[in-house]
Amino acid sequence: MVMGEPRREEYKIQSFDAETQQLLKTALKDPGAVDLEKVANVIVDHSLQDCVFSKEAGRMCYAIIQAESKQAGQSVFRRGLLNRLQQEYQAREQLRARSLQGWVCYVTFICNIFDYLRVNNMPMMALVNPVYDCLFRLAQPDSLSKEEEVDCLVLQLHRVGEQLEKMNGQRMDELFVLIRDGFLLPAGLSSLAQLLLLEIVEFRAAGWKTTPAAHKYYYSEVSD
Structure with missing residues (x-):
């Protein structure tokens, strides 16, 4: 500075x-x-x-x-x-x-x-479950139908997903089951919501990193 x-x-x-x-x-x-x-x-x-x-x-x-x-x-x-x-x-x-x-x-x-x-250089255990509970709420069908909630879910997983998974991997697996189920919602997701959810599934699968190919695909789609 x-x-x-x-x-x-x-x-x-x-x-x-x-x-x-x-x-x-x-x-x-x-x-x-x-x-x-x-x-x-x-x-x-x-x-x-x-x-x-x-x-x-x-x-x-x-x-x-x-x-x-x-x-x-x-x-x-x-x-x-x-x-x-x-x-x-x-x-x-x-x-x-x-x-x-x-x-x-x-x-x-x-x-x-x-x-x-x-x-002691570790995330606060007291916040792990409340944060997970909030993200689980954003992955419910009525939230996935609202783009601002999908956007929030994906942004927060980009930010703290890797840390959360280290603290409790089982809950992250359960959260991603909900996210994948979201693609099958009878009401259907908006195309932007589908794209955002697909991107976060791939992001986690790649070890919480964006591959160059994925970045090019998703971000050219979003900017279009």
């Missing part, structure tokens, strides 16, 4: 009002000076409303956790964050019924947190 350049976390803070921007900047620099439970709630609330922010919020959460641990050796922020994730997870069907966008933002956010947060 060039001297004097703002950190990436600080760019993301621009989407908040001035008071909240100040709260988050302080949390990143001097976590002991602010109410970290409030900070956790602010980040989760904003993630549920802003899908762009939800894709990147994990990096900010990780930075605050690191800063708090250096300063006080505590984990007030992490505890507050996990409590809120748990509350939203328990009410996920109500959230999906109320706002499909809010639901997609939530899944994006929890996968992002799973991707960034580590305990």
Whole structure:
């Protein structure tokens, strides 16, 4: 990073009002000076409303956790964050019924947190089953009929699929049975949804990597 350049976390803070921007900047620099439970709630609330922010919020959460641990050796922020994730997870069907966008933002956010947060260099076991449960929900027939949910499912599997499979391979096998069954849905999938699901099946089969041939095939199709 060039001297004097703002950190990436600080760019993301621009989407908040001035008071909240100040709260988050302080949390990143001097976590002991602010109410970290409030900070956790602010980040989760904003993630549920802003899908762009939800894709990147994990990096900010990780930075605050690191800063708090250096300063006080505590984990007030992490505890507050996990409590809120748990509350939203328990009410996920109500959230999906109320706002499909809010639901997609939530899944994006929890996968992002799973991707960034580590305990002894390992993903957090406490998040493995909740993340799987969300992905299983996205692979149900009523979700596969909605392109935004299919898109979310595929994006999150690209991001955390390999890590999840290492933590629990059996559940990943079960998830991919649902995804393959999705091709046989009587209502039928949109052609884009079919393409996305086929791509993720091949992606996993290739060891969670995109082969050059697959990249050329799928991405020329999507851009057409």
